[in-house]
Amino acid sequence: xxxxxxxxxxxxxxxxxxxxxxxxxxxxxxxxxxxxxxxxxxxxxxxxxxxxxxxxxxxxxxxxxxxxxxxxxxxxxxxxxxxxxxxxxxxxxxxxxxxxxxxxxxxxxxxxxxxxxxxxxxxxxxxxxxxxxxxx
Amino acid sequence: xxxxxxxxxxxxxxxxxxxxxxxxxxxxxxxxxxxxxxxxxxxxxxxxxxxxxxxxxxxxxxxxxxxxxxxxxxxxxxxxxxxxxxxxxxxxxxxxxxxxxxxxxxxxxxxxxxxxxxxxxxxxxxxxxxxxxxxxxxxxxxxxxxxxxxxxxxxxxxxxxxxxxxxxxxxxxxxxxxxxxxxxxxxxxxxxxxxxxxxxxxxxxxxxxxxxxxxxxxxxxxxxxxxxxxxxxxxxxxxxxxxxxxxxxxxxxxxxxxxxxxxxxxxxxxxxxxxxxxxxxxxxxxxxxxxxxxxxxxxxxxxxxxxxxxxxxxxxxxxxxxxxxxxxxxxxxxxxxxxxxxxxxxxxxxxxxxxxxxxxxxxxxxxxxxxxxxxxxxxxxxxxxxxxxxxxxxxxxxxxxxxxxxxxxxxxxxxxxxxxxxxxxxxxxxxxxxxxxxxxxxxxxxxxxxxxxxxxxxxxxxxxxxxxxxxxxxxxxxxxxxxxxxxxxxxxxxxxxxxxxxxxxxxxxxxxxxxxxxxxxxxxxxxxxxxxxxxxxxxxxxxxxxxxxxxxxxxxxxxxxxxxxxxxxxxxxxxxxxxxxxxxxxxxxxxxxxxxxxxxxxxxxxxxxxxxxxxxxxxxxxxxxxxxxxxxxxxxxxxxxxxxxxxxxxxxxxxxxxxxxxxxxxxxxxxxxxxxxxxxxxxxxxxxxxxxxxxxxxxxxxxxxxxxxxxxxxxxxxxxxxxxxxxxxxxxxxxxxxxxxxxxxxxxxxxxxxxxxxxxxxxxxxxxxxxxxxxxxxxxxxxxxxxxxxxxxxxxxxxxxxxxxxxxxxxxxxxxx
Numbered sequence: 025x026x027x028x029x030x031x032x033x034x035x036x037x038x039x040x041x042x043x044x045x046x047x048x049x050x051x052x053x054x055x056x057x058x059x060x061x062x063x064x065x066x067x068x069x070x071x072x073x074x075x076x077x078x079x080x081x082x083x084x085x086x087x088x089x090x091x092x093x094x095x096x097x098x099x100x101x102x103x104x105x106x107x108x109x110x111x112x113x114x115x116x117x118x119x120x121x122x123x124x125x126x127x128x129x130x131x132x133x134x135x136x137x138x139x140x141x142x143x144x145x146x147x148x149x150x151x152x153x154x155x156x157x158x159x160x
Numbered sequence: 161x162x163x164x165x166x167x168x169x170x171x172x173x174x175x176x177x178x179x180x181x182x183x184x185x186x187x188x189x190x191x192x193x194x195x196x197x198x199x200x201x202x203x204x205x206x207x208x209x210x211x212x213x214x215x216x217x218x219x220x221x222x223x224x225x226x227x228x229x230x231x232x233x234x235x236x237x238x239x240x241x242x243x244x245x246x247x248x249x250x251x252x253x254x255x256x257x258x259x260x261x262x263x264x265x266x267x268x269x270x271x272x273x274x275x276x277x278x279x280x281x282x283x284x285x286x287x288x289x290x291x292x293x294x295x296x297x298x299x300x301x302x303x304x305x306x307x308x309x310x311x312x313x314x315x316x317x318x319x320x321x322x323x324x325x326x327x328x329x330x331x332x333x334x335x336x337x338x339x340x341x342x343x344x345x346x347x348x349x350x351x352x353x354x355x356x357x358x359x360x361x362x363x364x365x366x367x368x369x370x371x372x373x374x375x376x377x378x379x380x381x382x383x384x385x386x387x388x389x390x391x392x393x394x395x396x397x398x399x400x401x402x403x404x405x406x407x408x409x410x411x412x413x414x415x416x417x418x419x420x421x422x423x424x425x426x427x428x429x430x431x432x433x434x435x436x437x438x439x440x441x442x443x444x445x446x447x448x449x450x451x452x453x454x455x456x457x458x459x460x461x462x463x464x465x466x467x468x469x470x471x472x473x474x475x476x477x478x479x480x481x482x483x484x485x486x487x488x489x490x491x492x493x494x495x496x497x498x499x500x501x502x503x504x505x506x507x508x509x510x511x512x513x514x515x516x517x518x519x520x521x522x523x524x525x526x527x528x529x530x531x532x533x534x535x536x537x538x539x540x541x542x543x544x545x546x547x548x549x550x551x552x553x554x555x556x557x558x559x560x561x562x563x564x565x566x567x568x569x570x571x572x573x574x575x576x577x578x579x580x581x582x583x584x585x586x587x588x589x590x591x592x593x594x595x596x597x598x599x600x601x602x603x604x605x606x607x608x609x610x611x612x613x614x615x616x617x618x619x620x621x622x623x624x625x626x627x628x629x630x631x632x633x634x635x636x637x638x639x640x641x642x643x644x645x646x647x648x649x650x651x652x653x654x655x656x657x658x659x660x661x662x663x664x665x666x667x668x669x670x671x672x673x674x675x676x677x678x679x680x681x682x683x684x685x686x687x688x689x690x691x692x693x694x695x696x697x698x699x700x701x702x703x704x705x706x707x708x709x710x711x712x713x714x715x716x717x718x719x720x721x722x723x724x725x726x727x728x729x730x731x732x733x734x735x736x737x738x739x740x741x742x743x744x745x746x747x748x749x750x751x752x753x754x755x756x757x758x759x760x761x762x763x764x765x766x767x768x769x770x771x772x773x774x775x776x777x778x779x780x781x782x783x784x785x786x787x788x789x790x791x792x793x794x795x796x797x798x799x800x801x802x803x804x805x806x807x808x809x810x811x812x813x814x815x816x817x818x819x820x821x822x823x824x825x826x827x828x829x830x831x832x833x834x835x836x837x838x839x840x841x842x843x844x845x846x847x848x849x850x851x852x853x854x855x856x857x858x859x860x861x862x863x864x865x866x867x868x869x870x871x872x873x874x875x876x877x878x879x880x881x882x883x884x885x886x887x888x889x890x891x892x893x894x895x896x897x898x899x900x901x902x903x904x905x906x907x908x909x910x911x912x913x914x915x916x917x918x919x920x921x922x923x924x925x926x927x928x929x930x931x932x933x934x935x936x937x938x939x940x941x942x943x944x945x946x947x948x949x950x951x952x953x954x955x956x957x958x959x960x961x962x963x964x965x966x967x968x969x970x971x972x973x974x975x976x977x
Binding site: 039083 | 512540541543551552555556559562563566567570581582583584585590594740741742743772820821925938940
């Protein structure tokens with residue numbers, strides 16, 4: 025066996041180990057109720073905002089404290105704490121992907137991904153509307 | 161006659177249909193011409209007789225010439241449509257508007273898929289012309305593949321229906337053909353379409369004018385090594401490896417530059433606080449580069465020793481295939497949730513998949529058919545030989561690329577197997593913890609690799625030559641470790657250790673290659689391409705390590721408007737305690753770490769960009785500087801705003817700041833005064849501290865108007881962080897009229913009033929307290945200190961120069977391209 029073959033095998037083995045260890049880091053999408061079962065485990069929630077409860081955010085008192093309530097498609101509700109500024113278009117977002125952990129009754133969120141017209145993409149709904157007719 | 165009911169005969173007013181008709185014609189002609197060219201080049205490539213070859217070659221050249229003309233014409237027409245604001249065309253309507261300056265109108269050109277495919281085609285035309293006339297080794301074979309790629313690219317922009325399936329998406333489609341808005345059935349609809357929807361706000365940055373053309377030149381140029389390798393496989397001829405290196409060096413240089421221009425754009429105009437986020441779009445362009453660099457090295461091994469044949473064919477081919485794969489990933493919408501800046505799905509997924517498979521499957525079939533022809537010498541590589549370590553390095557690069565692309569492909573995996581795997585908690589770190597070791601290995605190999613000779617190197621020679629650079633490296637690193645060190649300890653001692661080793665390895669790369677150039681090559685520039693390239697690569701790694709190891713958030717709230725809320729619960733927060741935002745009130749100097757920061761004013765320019773002026777004062781040196789981060793209301797129906805960072809550049813660090821949210825002082829103030837009873841000497845609490853009544857002043861102002869009386873309260877406000885403010889609300893009495901004099905403490909967002917005397921005997925007064933966030937404009941921002949980021953940018957420039965020098969070296973050596 026040539027030395028290069030041995031090295032190749034070693035490197036491939038290393039790559040496999042890396043990928044396997046990476047799969048250990050992977051997380052999962054959960055519902056609110058299944059996330060509550062997995063206290064303290066990092067999960068992803070796909071939810072929408074529960075607008076019956078007002079959003080708490082006051083940059084004067086604390087720019088790094090946002091609290092709001094969400095609901096998933098199965099009706100599970102939970103309140104969310106996010107230690108960061110409030111994303112500007114959050115309330116208009118149709119869907120939120122929250123990454124974080126359930127801690128007691130609260131979802132401690134580390135990242136909010138908004139599923140709304142992304143600023144990086146063309147907004148598909150914007151193009152559905154015609155420009156306003158301003159004059160006759 | 162009611163024309164509106166019969167759209168076929170409807171005459172629309174003010175449309176410019178001619179450019180579009182020409183556009184359609186040229187894109188269709190381009191499709192035909194590139195197919196003819198590919199076929200004719202293939203015929204010439206396989207011709208047995210010299211006359212056959214000549215006649216086919218002649219036809220092919222004509223066809224490719226037509227192809228060049230059609231692509232350039234389509235390019236010019238689309239530019240014309242955009243720059244003349246012909247909004248009857250959907251491309252102009254949806255990607256541009258009238259307010260954009262010329263350079264941003266060019267960005268509009270490549271904002272959409274269709275335009276970027278045209279750009280890609282355009283570069284192929286340029287490269288193809290050079291290959292046709294300058295390449296000495298089987299140009300017909302190379303052009304055969306290149307023209308075929310052109311054919312597929314042309315199919316992406318034709319926008320016709322074939323057997324009910326939409327093939328391509330034309331940039332020349334009219335708005336009324338695509339949309340079914342009611343107004344579009346009116347003959348005079350164009351008068352209502354006054355402006356386009358504009359260019360994405362985040363793309364309105366000068367890097368976005370130059371980054372896409374460079375990146376697409378990089379993508380297009382990977383086709384050339386691929387085409388060489390394919391021609392070699394067809395003809396069982398390894399001769400291409402003597403000609404491919406100039407092209408491959410050019411490609412790697414340009415692709416690397418294009419990728420890093422994207423990184424510079426991300427650093428300057430996105431606000432994740434960095435230049436690289438392991439986003440799928442970034443990964444997808446990095447991976448072909450890594451494989452291409454590996455391919456360059458294995459090809460050099462082959463030229464010197466005749467080994468690494470299989471690897472060279474594979475890597476040179478794979479680099480292009482990975483470009484196509486990343487095109488598929490970023491344009492098909494399959495990345496969905498995982499990427500922030502993929503293209504919009506145009507419903508061409510099937511076509512993109514065909515584009516991918518039509519190259520991948522035949523290439524691998526051909527590769528395995530020819531497997532036995534790619535003979536490796538039986539002699540083993542000496543462990544002290546240059547080729548041995550070059551091969552190790554190349555394999556490490558390819559495996560690193562494999563890991564990155566495997567992780568990036570998780571959405572594809574989910575799609576195929578119906579799984580639901582989500583990214584890990586810290587996706588950036590998941591990559592970093594692997595790639596840091598790759599960087600260490602590659603850094604070390606590039607440091608000593610050049611000192612080795614092919615076949616065999618006497619150990620004594622290596623020791624002698626490497627002594628000086630090793631000592632210099634150790635000294636530089638030691639000085640650095642003592643005086644700067646690694647500040648990024650969040651990921652534990654293991655990662656800190658890796659960062660230290662990484663810095664050592666990259667310093668070694670820079671020093672050793674510099675020494676090789678001066679000491680061994682005697683400073684000659686003609687053959688210094690590899691040294692310069694490696695110095696640049698070392699600087700890139702060094703810049704990455706240094707900025708990663710000492711990037712710090714400095715917008716920690718050190719006065720802490722929120723000190724009381726900083727309770728134990730929050731510190732225990734399982735997601736850590738980011739708290740990286742600081743709130744600034746207009747006109748209030750706020751303490752922030754090393755600096756005092758004041759939000760002095762804001763201005764809005766004619767494009768509705770709002771600039772915030774922030775005055776930074778260094779607490780120690782009193783040095784002052786201003787930064788102007790800005791925000792721009794998002795367009796295209798997206799809510800919110802996009803924030804553009806600003807940075808103060810020093811030689812050794814950047815102070816990087818961006819607005820995370822802002823709140824305007826609003827006239828309609830709905831917060832009510834809360835009444836509170838107070839006596840002299842009493843204190844009452846408000847949300848952020850307490851208010852003490854010192855005394856009641858009666859007519860303190862001797863110059864008051866006659867017949868008036870004043871009652872003024874002397875209040876002392878103490879915030880919980882210990883700041884004291886004096887406040888003097890009062891009442892002015894004039895006969896029976898009573899007028900309240902409010903007093904405002906902006907820094908505490910507090911308005912105080914003196915309402916009335918409740919009980920004169922007991923000395924009980926009533927004051928009103930209003931706490932309102934709308935008293936003054938406020939912004940929240942994040943501030944980072946990025947050390948040594950310039951080392952990275954310098955490294956990119958040096959590395960690109962190195963690649964170009966290597967390219968010229970190869971051209972000189974072969975006396976041909």
